[in-house]
Amino acid sequence: MYRYDEFDHALVSQRVEQFRGQVARRLRGELTEDEFKPLRLMNGLYLQLHAYMLRIAIPYGTLSSRQMRMLAHLARTYDRDYGHFTTRQNLQLNWPKLADVPDMLADLATVEMHAIQTSGNVIRNVTADHLAGVAADEIEDPRIYAEIIRQWSTLHPEFSFLPRKFKIAVTGAARDRAAIKVHDIGLQIKRDEAGEVGFAVVVGGGQGRTPMIGPTIREFLPKKDLLSYLEATLRVYNLLGRRDNLYKARIKILVHSLGAAKFAAMVEEEWRHLRDGPLELPADEIARIEAYFAPSPYARLDESAPELEALRAGNADFAMWCERNLDSHKQPGYGIVHVSLKPEGGAPGDATSAQMDIVADLAERYSRDEIRVSHEQNLSLPDVRLDDVPAVWRALAAAGLATPNIGLISDIIACPGLDFCNLANARAIPVAQELTERFSDLRRQHDIGDIKIKISGCINACGHHHVGHIGILGVDKKGKEFYQITLGGSADENAALGDLVGPAVAYDDVTDAVEILVETYMASRKDGETFLGTYRRVGLTPFKEALHGAH
C-alpha cells in the first residue's frame, strides 16, 4: 500500500490544524455560515437533514486493517456506531458534532487518511477497480496511477475552483469494474500494438440529470504523458465549462456540445504546450509509486485447497456462498473474498463499528492486511489463502457479513436518499430493504442470477440508477414519493443507459413492479441468459406490457 511521505504528512496535518482554527472561529461567531460552508465542504463536512455528515476519502478503495479500525473507532467514539460505504468507495459518518470534527480528522491523519476533496468543485477522490492488484485479467495495477493522480490533483491550485465537481476512475483490465464510462474522466490501462502499456482516455461520461456514456477521446496515451494530458483536459474544461448554469456545468455537457472530436482536438492543442514538460512522468517515479503496491511475495501454493473443497462438498450454505462471494485470484492457491454489506433488510453499504473491526481483524490475519471497498458498496478481502477461506467464512457469518448474494438481486446499490440527504426527493434505503425482503429466498435469488438493481433518491444519481439493469429513481410528485423505473442500463465495458419502462410508480408499488419485471425475464429467458442478456434480446416491450397490465 502507499505510505505517506513527509510531504503528505505535513500537508494533512497542516490542513487538520487549519480546519481546527476555522471550526473554533465558526463556534465563536467570527465566521458566518456563508463564510464557513465552503471551508467545511473542502474538508468533506456537509450539513444534511438531521445532522452534519463527514465524508472520508478512501483512495481507490484500499484500506489497511489499521485504517479500518480507525474508521470503526471514529464511528464508535464520535458517531452512532456505524458508517456508510458509498458508491465512490468513501465512508460517510452521518452524525458527527461540529466541535468533534477536527479531532476526528486528527485521528484520521494518524493512519494517513483525510477528508480533503471529498466535496466541492475539485477533482474528487480517485476511484479504481476494487480488484486492483489481484485480478487475473489485469494488465497493471490501476492504483499506481490513481495514486499518482491523487498526488497531482490534491490542492492543485489551478483546479481548486472548477465549474463543477470532477470524478476520475481508473481500471487496469479490459473488463470494467470501475464504471469508467460514466465518469468525468475514465482511464483504462491497455497495451498498444507494440505491447507498450498506456491508457485509453474516456472523457465526458456521467450520470445525474443528463446521463451520458463518455466517448473515448484518445485510444492510447503513453504512461509518461498521463499527467500532462489530464492537465490539458482539465484546462480546456476549466476555461470553457459553463459556470452560469449548475445543471450544465459538468464536463459531459461541454464534450457533448462541442462534439467529442472537437473537444479531443482542443485537448491535443493544449497538450502540445504541456507535453514533454515538467509534468512528464519519469519511469523512476512511476517505479517508486509502483513499489508501494507491489505485493510481498506470495506463498507458492497448490491450486487445490482440500479444506475448502471438503467444506464445500459437505455444507450447502458454504457452497452457495463460495459460488457468489469467492472470486478467482491471479495467484494459485489464493482467493478474493467478497464481504457483503447487503444483508436481508439492511441498509446497503452500512457497517457497524464492530463489523468494521471484525473485517479488520480478518484482513490482518488472513488477507495480508488489506481490505477493499467496492463502488457497489461491499468490502473485499483480496488476498486470502484458499485453505483459510472456511475460517474467514465462519467469522463473517457470525458477524452477519456472509450473505451469499454478490451480484444477485439483493446486492442492491442505494444512495442514502431522503432518510439522510438534503438533496433527495424520495427514500432509497427502505426501497432496497423491502426488495431484499421480497426476494429473501436465496435459492430464488440464485435462480434469477446476475442482476444489478440500483436506486437513487434524486436525479443526482449517487445510486447509479441510470446504469442499473433495473434502475430506480425517486421523484417527488406533489409531496409524495414516486419512482421511475429504467431497464437495461449497465456500468461495465458495454456501458448503457437504462430505458424508461413507463410512468413512475408509487412508493408502495415499487417492490411489486420489480417482481413483475423479474418474472417477465424468468418467463422469457433462454438457457444461461442473464436479465441484461434477455433485455437486450427482447427489448422493452414485453416488460412494458407486463408492468402496464398490472398497473
Next chain:
Amino acid sequence: MTPQKLKIVTANRLGDGAVVYLDADGDWSARLGNGWVALDQDDETALLARAAQAEADLLIVGAYSMEVARLGDGLAPTSQRERIRSAGPTVAAGEVPAALPATPRRSA
C-alpha cells in the same frame, strides 16, 4: 379564497446539526408540535427575523419557513421531507437486523 397556509420556522442546531423548530415560547425546540405558527406573511417575516437573530447568536444555522397542518392539538408537517426531518430516518440505520441469521439462510 384560498385558506392561509400555516407556517413555522425550522433550522439545524449549529453544534450538532439537529433539527429544531422555533416554538411558541421563542425557544428552539426539537419538537415540531409546539411550533410558533405564522398565520400571515407579516408573522412569517417576524419569525424569520427572530431566526436570523438566533443564527447571529450561534444557536442555529440554515433557518427557513415550512408548511404545517393542524393535527388534533398539535401540528404536523405536510411534506415527506419535513416528516422525515421531524421524526428522523425511517430506517434503523446501522443496525444489523434482528432477523439476520448467524449463518446464511437457505430456504427449504
